[in-house]
Amino acid sequence: MGWLALLVLGLLSFGGLVTLRVPRLLWSVVGAALMLGATGYAVQGSPLMPTRAARPSAERVADDPALTDLRDRMLGRYTGDGAYQVAADAMTRAGDDKAAVQVILGGLRRVPNSLLLWNGLGMALTAHDGNQVSPPALFAFQQAARLGPEHPAPPFFLGLAYVRAGDFAKARPLWARAMTLSPDGASYKRDIALRLALLDRYLTMAEQR
Known part of the structure; x- marks a missing residue:
């Protein structure tokens, strides 16, 4: 589902912060950006719907x-x-x-x-x-x-x-x-x-x- 994809993205981002040794002072900035994006996705989309493979651009947000x-x-x-x-x-x-x-x-x-x-x-x-x-x-x-x-x-x-x-x-x-x-x-x-x-x-x- 959409929430699972967001969770995976968050874990990958955390791993990237550790691997790249980003200063901890910047972690909150990255976290806030991820949360903002996740909330925007929840407002505009349907995060509880199952994920699907990518389809042609003819399918847009209007088809929900x-x-x-x-x-x-x-x-x-x-x-x-x-x-x-x-x-x-x-x-x-x-x-x-x-x-x-x-x-x-x-x-x-x-x-x-x-x-x-x-x-x-x-x-x-x-x-x-x-x-x-x-x-x-x-x-x-x-x-x-x-x-x-x-x-x-x-x-x-x-x-x-x-x-x-x-x-x-x-x-x-x-x-x-x-x-x-x-x-x-x-x-x-x-x-x-x-x-x-x-x-x-x-x-x-x-x-x-």
Whole structure:
């Protein structure tokens, strides 16, 4: 798993410090850098997922089974508009971000008030635009929020888009709002709380560097 890979990396780094006889005063600096990287990985990825062999660059961070499962628990999957999202997911896995966007746009022409599809369009556009929250992507997330002002999905996934863009400070209030909007007892509330805690830790460590 991802945590095992991180542990091995940490042990190798420690061995390198000893072998190279790096002064102990510098060990804390190296340790802090490793911890910062590990926390960032936990925020953006799914460290509990099994490791896999490297695959072509067409598979990107947008294709994350754990996050897909989280989205499905928040927004549903087996619905009329969900079929378009499933098709878009397949396009994303195939590395065709443009096709994913087109599939969701086709769904929105049929179901223009779908919170699921507007949210999905925001994520698809973010991936298509190089993991950047472009104005069209932001507009899509805003439309999702307009349709579901009390739903945690739009702020959570907009926050995720900012995390993937490297703008962690913008993500923090969005994830906090998603946490507030999540009903007690919802299966996904713990997932949001975990990511929010990891993000807070990452931001704190970044400030201390």
